[in-house]
Amino acid sequence: MSNDIFQGYRGRALEQLKKYHVRVWGKAVIETTRGRFEGTVLPRSENDDDKHIVMKIITGYNIGIDTDTITSMKEVGYKKANYAIPEKEFPISDKNPNVKLFGTGGTIASRLDYRTGAVIPAFSPGELYGAVPELADICNIDTEKLFAVFSENMGPKQYIALAKAIGKEIEKGVDGIMIGHGTDTLHHTGAALTFMVQNSPIPIVLVGSQRSSDRPSSDAALNLMHAARAAGHGDIAETMVCMFGPTSDEYGLLHKGTRVRKMHSSYRSTFRTIGDIPLATVNREKVDPIHKKYNPRRKDRNVTIKPFFDDRVTMLYYYPGMKPDTIDLLVDNGYKGIVFVGTGLGHVNKELYPAIERAQKKGVHMYMTLQTIWGYVHMFVYDTGRDMMAKGIIPAGNMLPEVAFVKLGWALGQTHDPEEVKQIMLTPINDDITLREPYNGYLVYQGGIPEVEEFIKKVHK
């Protein structure tokens, strides 16, 4: 009960509130050595200190009162706030395709509770319609909340549950699938679902937002509309990530789940296809394929679900001077797979060789990927590369490190036979390894160069 009345307060601040009989949501007058303050006492974020009491003053702003300055407090009123997103019935139209939206816990549509700052997610079709009414013009949406975890807590269990749920929906006959997802590990999930859900007849679109929808400039509503367009109407039946193309509110890009990566901590246009060009652009009206080849939408329901994962897999980001015991410890702790993220063309230092040999003898599956992100592993150029291959490290082509990690876990979930694992790893699934890199697959512009400056002045980045 006291938790409810003094939400988030502890220590000194809690003592003060108790002493003067002032509750959270109570309207209070606080006398301090700095003068008098009046307002509504708000819950305090649990991570903040215990030396201040938060109030919303009459003008709508929040302030904190230093408990050391308080000389008296009085509760003069009380009004508890209750919040919910209004539900409006989602209008269903026979003309529109049916799309299933799975929730994983990331908030694509939400509203901030203006008193506490808490995010209230909008998720049911009715809530979504209340927040983004334009969706109803694009498709009919049905929703299902699978779990409530933050993006960084998504893992093998969730991948498997998602894959199974997707399989069921495809059997039921939906026209497209959307998955709302936090953006940090969107590309890990994109890879996992590509491996676990194969030969899908319909689009599977992962979508998130870089700016929460409680702000007027959010990318959430537009991303949702783009994803709904791609899932409901698009012809590309692959596992894709749908996020902003440029940082401007102009169009979205559809990226293959196996070739996409989050490349900026906060930009809206953070997701980029690496080593290739994206699948398509998408706006509210249509999907425009850029990639010449893709798996088209089909009428059948012949999907293959492969929900496997062995989580005794890890990723090792190599750094100069790395000690062999880092590998020994992993092996001793029972890890069965290691994805190295090596320097340059795929290298680690000689000091590690004995540990690598030991790991191989213990049956650990080792693959090499690149810190350079772009390009192919190439271990024949230098002797060190050949040495490492001899010691059991297998080059993973131009597979992205995160993708290789997910794929190795998925492969080990099916077999531990080294040859079979290698077969699975090196047989490309939806371009996780591409046979060739097109010339425009690597474009990182350097600002300051006159022609680049001219370009970004004319074209929205």
Added chain:
Amino acid sequence: MKQKVNPQENFGITREKIGYVSRKDATQADYDRIGFMSGLEVHQQLLTASKLFCRCPAGIYHDHDDYDAELVRHMRPTLSELGEYDGTALMEFKTRKEIIYRVNNENACTYDVDDTPPFPMDPEALEIAIQISQLCKLNIVGEVHVTRKQYLDGSIPTGFQRTAIIGVEGAIPLKNKTIRIIQLSLEEDSCREILDEGHVRMYKTDRLGMPLIETVTYPDMKNPDEVKEACDYIRFLNRSTGKVRTGMGAGRQDVNVSCEGGTRVEIKGVAHTRWIPELTHVEAFRQYALLSIRDLLKKRIDAEKPYKISHKVLDYYSYHFDAIPAIKNASLNGHKIIAVNLPGFSGALSHFTQPGQCFAHEFEGRLKVIACLERPNMTHSEALNQEILAEDWEKMEKLLDCQDQDAQLVFWGPEEDIETALETIEERCQMSLEGVPNETRKSFEDGSTVFERVLPGADRMYPDTDTVPRPLEDDYINSLTKNMPGEIIERYKQLKKWGVPEDTYTYIFSRNLYPLIERLVNNTRLKPVFAGTFVGQKLKFVEGQFSKGEAFDYECIEKLFGYLEENKLHPELAVRMLPVLYQHPKMDFDSVLVNIDFKPVGSNRLLDRIPFLSQKFDQVGRKQEPKHKVNWIMGQLRNQATGNMDLTQLARQVAQEVNGSKETKTA
């Protein structure tokens, strides 16, 4: 046949009816009669090196076309407290404004365009804000919480302004009363608008994010002059710290005005305090007029029922629109022309609201802002300068099936905006039955205002989830209180006591020159009245007449008087030296003296010349009177004497010489 309203006549009658008087003729009784009430939100940029939430340099501006990149955003209304979108916000959203931001790499970064989360608040800005809060006698908060204040007009790329309360409940003393202060907040400045045309609004991001304080007063001001006095006081107080920016746009104020029964209307971005009296006067009477219109309409219209308008699309060629350039242009652009019937609005459209403006103007501004129809976008049946022929109006009345007490409005615009335009008109009519709509208005120099935006609801404040609260400990606050400037009101009283003329005070306070005068009084032998007048009059004159040398600062003046004292030269010489010093501050004082042709001459040598000059006057003087003789001799000696001896003393000597032993005063 219905009795037609004569718009010109009606305009005059309604102005009389509400008892409008010009500000010149208005007395406190007039303001008491309409219940004048006004409060201020005074914005002041702080003089910091960096912006508030990023490390971009502050105060570097660029031209409209000097940019490195552009980006586009659309602002989306978020759900309000009751889970509903604000009506007008949604209407504005439906018309979809494309907001374009121009970014210059020198002064804006990815934070400014909302692609990077905020960095910790600039400590320098926080310090200045706390110091000014203390000068305003505000209660300083224990912990600073950043709040998001939503703006949908695009003036901030995030869609909200990060702002934080530093202090609450303070007061400033005016000459005759005390004005209470609600709060002082530290916030980021917004973008500067480049253009706003149709569905495109363009901003530049140079000013965006610069630290700004906002001082908000209670509506304690009861007449327009008090509003100006309070505003000046706050601005002078801010400047007294020497840590705020000056110049164009560095200080702006929003003025809140209402009359009794009216609504708080915010006049945004008033650049000069001298505009305030006229603006607040006109606005209070505009509200009073709107209440009179409400009373008129309520007699005819059931305010309980939703108000409905009707409309028809007009065929351009069926009317004599060729003679009306605006409508002709609209037609050439393929725009639709719409006639709207406003039931019961006869006599309301031509009702006086502001000098030279009638009620119909209220629609024009909203059509521009909400429906994106460029002006001129409408006319009406009671236009003061009627352009549409009477026969055409009759034709429209038939088409719309009008009743006697109805009025009509004709507007034009692109087809896709017509629906919003009609909703806008209907909404404004509905509002006129309630009285004064909640809105912000843009000001013009003549004192008139025009609709700018709908005033957002109270629930547009959200805690900022990207920043952590910043505690303000007693020790930290106390460390900032050292070296605080004195109070403006005390300084005002001191200047008065010294006998410095009152008409120099505005200049002295607005340039924060009081500390200079105080230093001159304390550190030199100058008489306070001389020091004050020198700064308030001579320096002001020189500033207005000459262009300033780059290195000139007010310290030069202190050094100048120090030099004169050291060399036993009379302080009067400073008046002649100042123009040279102001333009060439790096010139040493000896050279300045050469430049003004000054030669050191002993007072004896000056006095020795008096008999010779006296004889000379006897030969050349046209009016042989002692008074003229004294003046003539002084004229001959003044330039040479200035700096070498006290001119009053010299004049006394001359008079003595001329009049024998009798003392005469000369000018």
